[in-house]
Amino acid sequence: MTKMFGYKINHRDGKARSGIVSTARGEIRTPAFMPVGTAATVKAMMPESVAATGADILLGNTYHLMLRPGADRMERLGGLHKFMNWSGPILTDSGGFQVMSLAGLRKLTEEGVKFKSHIDGSEHFLSPETSIEIQRQLGSDIVMCFDECPALPADEKRVSDSMQMSMRWAARSKQAFGNRPKHALFGIQQGGVTKHLREESAKALRDIDFDGYAIGGLAVGEGQVAMFDVLDYAPGQLPDDKPRYLMGVGKPDDIVGAVQRGVDMFDCVLPSRSGRNGQALTRMGAINIKNARHRDDPRPLDPECACPACSNYSRAYLHHVFKANEIISSMLMTWHNLHYYQELMAGLRGAIDVGKLDDFVADFHAKRADGDLEPI
Amino acid sequence: MTKMFGYKINHRDGKARSGIVSTARGEIRTPAFMPVGTAATVKAMMPESVAATGADILLGNTYHLMLRPGADRMERLGGLHKFMNWSGPILTDSGGFQVMSLAGLRKLTEEGVKFKSHIDGSEHFLSPETSIEIQRQLGSDIVMCFDECPALPADEKRVSDSMQMSMRWAARSKQAFGNRPKHALFGIQQGGVTKHLREESAKALRDIDFDGYAIGGLAVGEGQVAMFDVLDYAPGQLPDDKPRYLMGVGKPDDIVGAVQRGVDMFDCVLPSRSGRNGQALTRMGAINIKNARHRDDPRPLDPECACPACSNYSRAYLHHVFKANEIISSMLMTWHNLHYYQELMAGLRGAIDVGKLDDFVADFHAKRADGDLEPI
Numbered sequence: 001m002t003k004m005f006g007y008k009i010n011h012r013d014g015k016a017r018s019g020i021v022s023t024a025r026g027e028i029r030t031p032a033f034m035p036v037g038t039a040a041t042v043k044a045m046m047p048e049s050v051a052a053t054g055a056d057i058l059l060g061n062t063y064h065l066m067l068r069p070g071a072d073r074m075e076r077l078g079g080l081h082k083f084m085n086w087s088g089p090i091l092t093d094s095g096g097f098q099v100m101s102l103a104g105l106r107k108l109t110e111e112g113v114k115f116k117s118h119i120d121g122s123e124h125f126l127s128p129e130t131s132i133e134i135q136r137q138l139g140s141d142i143v144m145c146f147d148e149c150p151a152l153p154a155d156e157k158r159v160s161d162s163m164q165m166s167m168r169w170a171a172r173s174k175q176a177f178g179n180r181p182k183h184a185l186f187g188i189q190q191g192g193v194t195k196h197l198r199e200e201s202a203k204a205l206r207d208i209d210f211d212g213y214a215i216g217g218l219a220v221g222e223g224q225v226a227m228f229d230v231l232d233y234a235p236g237q238l239p240d241d242k243p244r245y246l247m248g249v250g251k252p253d254d255i256v257g258a259v260q261r262g263v264d265m266f267d268c269v270l271p272s273r274s275g276r277n278g279q280a281l282t283r284m285g286a287i288n289i290k291n292a293r294h295r296d297d298p299r300p301l302d303p304e305c306a307c308p309a310c311s312n313y314s315r316a317y318l319h320h321v322f323k324a325n326e327i328i329s330s331m332l333m334t335w336h337n338l339h340y341y342q343e344l345m346a347g348l349r350g351a352i353d354v355g356k357l358d359d360f361v362a363d364f365h366a367k368r369a370d371g372d373l374e375p376i
Numbered sequence: 377m378t379k380m381f382g383y384k385i386n387h388r389d390g391k392a393r394s395g396i397v398s399t400a401r402g403e404i405r406t407p408a409f410m411p412v413g414t415a416a417t418v419k420a421m422m423p424e425s426v427a428a429t430g431a432d433i434l435l436g437n438t439y440h441l442m443l444r445p446g447a448d449r450m451e452r453l454g455g456l457h458k459f460m461n462w463s464g465p466i467l468t469d470s471g472g473f474q475v476m477s478l479a480g481l482r483k484l485t486e487e488g489v490k491f492k493s494h495i496d497g498s499e500h501f502l503s504p505e506t507s508i509e510i511q512r513q514l515g516s517d518i519v520m521c522f523d524e525c526p527a528l529p530a531d532e533k534r535v536s537d538s539m540q541m542s543m544r545w546a547a548r549s550k551q552a553f554g555n556r557p558k559h560a561l562f563g564i565q566q567g568g569v570t571k572h573l574r575e576e577s578a579k580a581l582r583d584i585d586f587d588g589y590a591i592g593g594l595a596v597g598e599g600q601v602a603m604f605d606v607l608d609y610a611p612g613q614l615p616d617d618k619p620r621y622l623m624g625v626g627k628p629d630d631i632v633g634a635v636q637r638g639v640d641m642f643d644c645v646l647p648s649r650s651g652r653n654g655q656a657l658t659r660m661g662a663i664n665i666k667n668a669r670h671r672d673d674p675r676p677l678d679p680e681c682a683c684p685a686c687s688n689y690s691r692a693y694l695h696h697v698f699k700a701n702e703i704i705s706s707m708l709m710t711w712h713n714l715h716y717y718q719e720l721m722a723g724l725r726g727a728i729d730v731g732k733l734d735d736f737v738a739d740f741h742a743k744r745a746d747g748d749l750e751p752i
Contacts, residue, residue, distance in 0.1 A: 040696060044703040046684070069671065069696045077674055077692050085688040295445065298453055308422070312461040316453050320416060320445045327420040330703055 001181040005211050007243045007264075011353045015235065015262040018352040021212075021243050023089040023141045024182040025081070028056040030243060030264040031352075033255065033345045034091060035338055036272060039064050040084040043272050044330035045338065047086045053307070053335070054342030057142075058086055059267040062095035062134055066124070067117045071137040079139030091186075091267075092140035093247070094131045094173075096147050097216075108148065110165065128172035132185075140183070142212065145173035147188045149217035152226075159192035159217075166190045166216075167204035174208050184211035186245060192217055193226050195233055202237035212243040215263070219248045228257050235262035251376055252281065252344055253368075256361055259348050271341045275334035278322045280309075282340060283364075285373030287315070289333065294319040307339035308332065381560040381587050383619045383640075387729045391611065391638040394728040397588075397619050399465040399517045400558040401457070404432040406619060406640040407728075409631065409721045410467060411714055412648060415440050416460040419648050420706035421714065423462045429683070429711070430718030433518075434462055435643045438471035438510055442500070443493045447513040455515030467562075467643075468516035469623070470507040470549075472523050473592075484524065486541065504548035508561075516559070518588070521549035523564045525593035528602075535568035542566045542592075543580035550584050560587035562621060568593055569602050571609055578613035588619040591639070595624045604633050611638035627752055628657065628720055632740055635724050636733065647717045651710035654698045656685075658716060659740075661749030663691070665709065670695040683715035684708065 007030075009019040021028040035042045035050055037058045042050045050058065060080055065071065069083075077083050080090055099106055099113050106115035112127025126134075131146035147166035150158050170187050177185045187205035191197030205213060215234050218227050227249075235244050245265035246258050255266050271281060280287040282302040287294070289301075297315040305311075309318065309332035321329040344364075351360035368375070383406075385395040397404040411418045411426055413434045418426045426434065436456055441447065445459075453459050456466055475482055475489050482491035488503025502510075507522035523542035526534050546563050553561045563581035567573030581589060591610050594603045603625075611620050621641035622634050631642050647657060656663040658678040663670070665677075673691040681687075685694065685708035697705040720740075727736035744751070 039700045039702060040693070041702045041704045044707075046704070046707065068700060069692070073672060073692070076672065077690060083690070083693050083696075085693075296449060296452065314453065314459070316445065316449070317416070317459050317461075320459075324415045324444060326415060326417045327703055327706055328417045328422070331420075331422065331707070 003211075004182045005184040007212070007241065009241070011355070013352045013355050013357040014260065016259050016348075016352050016357050017262065017264060018349045019264070021264075023184065025087065025089045025141050026056065028089060028265075029345075029349060031255075031259045031345055031348050032056060032265050033341045034059045034265065034267040035341075036061070036267055036269045037084065037086070037090075038269075039068065040080060042334075042338075044276060044327070044334045045272075047084060049335060050086075050338065051088065053339045054346060055338065057089040057091060060090050060092045060138060060140065061098065062092050062131060062138070063098035065092075065138060066095065066134050067119055071134040074139075075137040079137075081139055089141040090139070091142035092135045092138055092144065094135070094144045094146040095126050096131065097149070097248070099126055100148050110168075112146075113148070128169045129176045132173055132176040136180075136183075142184045142186060143177060144186050144214065145170045145188050145210075147190060147216060149190050149220065150192070151220050152192055152217075152222040154192065156192075156194055156197070159190075159194060160197055163190040163192070163197055163201050167201060170205060171208055174210070186210055186212040186214050188214040188216040188247070189234060189238060190217045193222055193230050198230065198234050199237050202234075206239060210242070212245060213238040214245040214247050216247050218246065219250055219254070224254060224257070227254070228261070231258055231261040231263065252341070253365075253376070255344065256348065256364055259352075260357065260361060271337035272334050275337040276330045278329065278333060280318075280333055281337045281376050282373065283367045284371035285368055286376045287373060289315065289318045289322050291319075301336055302340075305336065305339065305343075307336045309336040377557040379587075380558045383588070383617065385617070387731070389728045389731050389733040390636065392635050392724075392728050392733050393638065393640060394725045395640070397640075399560065401463065401465045401517050402432065404465060404641075405721075405725060407631075407635045407721055407724050408432060408641050409717045410435045410641065410643040411717075412437070412643055412645045413460065413462070413466075414645075415444065416456060418710075418714075420652060420703070420710045421648075423460060425711060426462075426714065427464065429715045430722060431714065433465040433467060436466050436468045436514060436516065437474065438468050438507060438514070439474035441468075441514060442471065442510050443495055447510040450515075451513040455513075457515055465517040466515070467518035468511045468514055468520065470511070470520045470522040471502050472507065473525070473624075475502055476524050486544075488522075489524070504545045505552045508549055508552040512556075512559075518560045518562060519553060520562050520590065521546045521564050521586075523566060523592060525566050525596065526568070527596050528568055528593075528598040530568060532568075532570055532573070535566075535570060536573055539566040539568075539573055539577050543577060546581060547584055550586070562586055562588040562590050564590040564592040564623070565610060565614065566593045569598055569606050574606065574610050575613050578610075582615060586618070588621060588641075589614040590621040590623050592623050594622065595626055595630070600630060600633070603630070604637070607634055607637040607639065628717070629741075629744075629752070631720065632724065632737055635728075636737060647713035648710050651713040652706045654705065654709060656694075656709055657713045657752055658749065659743045660747035661744055662752045663749060665691065665694045665698050667695075677712055678716075681712065681715065681719075683712045685712040
């Protein structure tokens with residue numbers, strides 16, 4: 001059976017690329033933003049609404065799903081797609097990043113990580129082999145290697161040791177994944193903010209050979225300047241003909257800068273989490289809807305936005321339902337934010353397609369500088 | 377200008393009637409169930425989804441809306457319909473019932489009721505005149521008279537005195553309402569469970585002359601047997617050619633029994649509140665989705681229900697998202713319950729249209745007795 005996964009670059013503009021990732025469950029237009037569906041739901045959204053914003057693919061969290069509802073149960077029930085009513089592609093993380101965040105509740109060895117559930121304290125074990133198996137049970141289309149990374153700043157020895165173990169884990173992940181023509185496995189580059197470690201990691205991954213390559217270990221406290229410094233070289237260390245995925249990023253200007261530097265895929269909880277917290281992300285900046293100045297404002301969040309929140313509701317309404325703790329507040333604000341993110345991605349793709357990315361980025365920054373809104 | 381409000385009875389079956397209430401904002405098919413949109417939102421639902429369940433009209437709560445966002449603000453913003461993106465008819469209660477429930481926070485006189493806001497303790501005053509004015513500011517299509525009623529059981533003197541004051545308030549409400557051709561004013565019958573008081577109240581209301589008549593003061597602790605005893609005669613005391621609205625009712629079998637007794641309109645928080653609490657209401661009975669027995673169940677709530685929750689999700693999924701406190705739990709469960717209520721109303725209307733209400737009701741009770749679900 002031939003591999004039902006591929007990446008075709010349609011246009012280039014500087015280091016940026018636009019293209020199509022093909023999967024057995026449909027195409028992903030790149031550069032792509034993947035909304036996060038942590039616990040088998042993009043919080044406060046119906047999946048058909050997520051699709052309506054323009055999302056081609058969702059991200060699921062192995063750590064959360066293995067604990068609840070559980071991987072065996074998910075497999076019995078027919079997999080994550082059917083369970084959550086999402087027929088398009090799903091990428092799952094390996095659980096590694098979230099397990100590492102459980103300070104005090106975990107024990108890390110070469111074999112893997114023992115940890116306790118944050119829900120009920122029960123003991124679990126994740127390793128390259130178990131993570132890949134759980135992702136298979138979930139039915140993930142794009143499976144991520146099990147890896148670990150230190151929070152930054154960290155000394156070079158710590159970053160190097162961690163990266164080298166992640167590369168051994170990458171080889172074990174590939175071995176465990178085996179030959180699955182309808183599914184893809186992505187390796188994850190580590191190495192912190194140290195160029196030669198990033199190159200060492202990239203070489204190890206290229207030797208193993210993956211369907212796509214993630215840039216991991218960023219957006220963990222280093223700041224945008226340091227992140228962009230890494231992104232000035234890291235994407236180029238990875239194969240040109242495979243999709244590149246910057247994990248856990250980010251704010252709109254992080255994404256724009258990363259696309260300029262050759263990244264194709266992104267995920268972040270920011271738009272959905274901000275929405276639930278009453279922060280609207282717009283072309284002009286952020287609107288904190290809980291602020292009393294909005295309570296008589298008949299204007300939409302963004303008059304040029306076509307999302308349901310902007311088409312049908314005033315800032316006054318959004319202020320009211322946020323203050324009244326109404327669920328529709330989370331529904332509308334999340335919808336707007338995800339719509340804005342997908343419009344941004346569509347704008348980036350369109351600009352790359354016509355070789356006008358620099359103009360697009362200049363306009364992006366000008367709009368944000370223009371208004372009286374808060375920076376995102 | 378001729379009155380843009382009317383009621384046309386299309387069919388009768390025993391005491392039951394099916395018909396159309398016409399308003400300036402559209403038609404209401406009766407018997408009708410009105411979902412409750414307390415604070416300018418039917419909780420956890422987009423208004424277009426509420427319409428998709430088959431709802432022709434929503435209910436808004438004057439008490440909640442006058443406190444937040446406030447009646448003056450609502451008027452400045454163009455009224456409740458525009459504010460909450462609902463273009464169909466809206467009925468507003470008078471605030472009376474909810475103010476009376478504020479034990480200790482209110483002071484009742486012939487003039488009206490002084491009370492303190494449950495939100496910030498600020499002082500407010502509601503009377504027939506102020507309630508009608510606030511309902512005008514909200515833009516309500518069907519305005520309710522300001523009234524009060526005792527919780528049952530209560531002695532006859534208390535019920536009689538309260539009813540008589542409510543009738544004086546009804547006359548003041550009518551006076552305050554004036555001549556508004558695009559809007560309707562409903563009187564509210566009181567009198568507890570005492571037939572001659574109900575008749576005295578009905579006569580007072582008929583003398584004043586309203587666009588429709590509500591039966592108030594029921595579902596306040598008297599139980600279904602006593603309520604049906606009253607409904608055996610109360611609808612017949614009200615004009616035959618005007619819509620009759622049983623306020624705050626109720627469970628599916630309350631509604632079925634009331635329709636058989638000649639009631640045309642209903643409202644209740646039960647389907648939406650139950651949904652948020654994880655209780656699905658179905659033709660066969662109630663499903664408490666938090667129960668662990670559902671966690672591996674691939675079946676929908678009701679295989680014959682066409683709502684999005686039943687079409688696309690298993691009980692296992694609904695159990696999972698309820699346990700994980702995901703917002704989509706409230707969204708899907710509320711949607712199902714409102715869909716079920718509207719299907720029930722459509723079934724009642726269709727049965728009346730063809731003179732088969734008794735068969736419909738027998739089938740309704742048989743289905744509930746049949747299954748292994750909990751009674752609603």
